[in-house]
Amino acid sequence: GAVVSQHPSWVICKSGTSVKIECRSLDFQATTMFWYRQFPKQSLMLMATSNEGSKATYEQGVEKDKFLINHASLTLSTLTVTSAHPEDSSFYICSARDRGQGVSPLHFGNGTRLTVT
């Protein structure tokens, strides 16, 4: 089955620093990847859609200068949380769709738990 690998699984950083999260599709190519954020006991909220070779599309209310997304290849997208603050502490999850399958299910990574101290 389609596997999405996300790294790191958890990270603790100091306020003001930047953190990069990687999302890789291991056995398929993904033209589009999605980044979600999830607070405790809440559902997934879409932050942005990452398109290979072009700019990401951000959801309303998500600061594009704070959450930098790069989708440099068909198997890798990165999310960089810049100048992180404690309120950015959350569970970040990426997902990808196999480019060869039209409207097909999203496959999710195992998430990254970010704690900003």
Add this chain to the structure above:
Amino acid sequence: QKEVEQDPGPLSVPEGAIVSLNCTYSNSAFQYFMWYRQYSRKGPELLMYTYSSGNKEDGRFTAQVDKSSKYISLFIRDSQPSDSATYLCAPVETSGSRLTFGEGTQLTVNP
């Protein structure tokens, strides 16, 4: 009104029970319907994926879609403690690729 409504629970059942998880939606453009299971501190994993109205069965899981009433269900037969997780319904439009998640229902199956 939210596009997808799902009772967050929590729902607690004894082992072996039949579990019914439900979602309603308001967007008529939703044509594909997915159910995901999410264990604590993990990413969601796909359980079922269906397009048409009617039932789709996979082992102990049955997904049911009623497009006329915009109502989707997931049934779990012979529930097991390992089924304890949060279940998320996620409809998707035909033309786009974004998923709209329900709140998720937290299920606990007690041994």
